[in-house]
C-alpha cells in the first residue's frame with residue numbers, strides 16, 4: 001500500500017486539483033493541497049464561498065491563518081472555473097432520509113457538475129461515504145452520460161474513504177495516512193476486487209471506529225456529569 005502523506009503527493013507540474021463540496025471533509029483537504037498545488041475549491045453554497053474568500057471557515061475546522069497559508073487555493077461556485085482541473089475530489093454530503101435510506105442527490109448533483117467539465121485523461125475520486133458499489137453503479141453512469149466519455153478509457157475513477165474527525169486538532173488531514181483505490185484497466189479482475197475491497201474495509205473500519213469514539217465520548221461525558229452532580 002502507498003503510504004505517502006498528502007504533503008508529499010506528487011502531481012504533474014501544471015496539474016490542477018478541484019475539491020467539490022467544501023464542508024468538514026472537503027475544506028481541510030483543499031487547504032492542504034492548496035499549500036502546494038494549484039487547487040480549486042468548489043461549492044454550490046455561494047454564501048459559504050464568499051465567507052471562505054473572506055478568510056472565514058464557519059465549521060471552525062480550518063483557522064484563518066491556515067486558510068491564508070493555502071496560497072494555491074481559490075474558491076468558486078462557478079462551473080466554468082472548474083474546466084482547468086484534471087483531478088476532481090468529490091466530498092459532498094451523503095445524508096440519510098426519514099426512512100434511513102441514503103440520499104444520494106448531492107452525490108448525483110456533484111457527478112453531473114464534474115461530467116460537465118470532464119476531459120480525456122481526467123480522474124475523479126469519490127471521498128463521500130457511500131455503500132459499496134455506489135461509485136460504479138450511481139456515479140460512473142452519470143459521468144459517462146454527461147461527458148460523452150468512456151470510463152476506464154477516457155477518464156478514471158477512484159475511491160478514498162474520508163479521515164476527518166471533526167474538532168480533532170491533533171489528527172488532521174496532513175498527518176494521517178489515507179487510502180486511495182483507483183480502478184484501472186490493469187486492476188481488472190482479482191486485483192481490482194482486492195483494491196476496491198481494501199478501500200471498502202478501510203472505510204468500514206473507520207466508520208466503526210468513529211461510531212465507537214462518539215459513543216465512548218458520550219459515555220465518558222455522562223459519567224463525568226454524574227460524578228459532578
Ligand SMILES: NC(=O)c1ccc[n+]([C@@H]2O[C@H](COP(=O)([O-])OP(=O)(O)OC[C@H]3O[C@@H](n4cnc5c(N)ncnc54)[C@H](O)[C@@H]3O)[C@@H](O)[C@H]2O)c1
Pocket residue numbers: 020021022023024025026042043044045048091092093094095106107109110113127128129130162164165166210
Ligand atoms: N464530517 C465528518 O467527520 C465525516 C465523517 C464520516 C464521513 N463523512 C462523509 O464525508 C462526506 C462529506 O461530509 P461533510 O461532513 O464534509 O459534509 P458537509 O455537510 O460539512 O459539507 C458538504 C458541502 O458540500 C456542499 N455541496 C452539497 N452538494 C453539492 C454539490 N452538488 N456540488 C458542490 N458542493 C455541494 C455543501 O454546500 C457543503 O458545503 C459525507 O459523505 C459524509 O458522510 C464525514
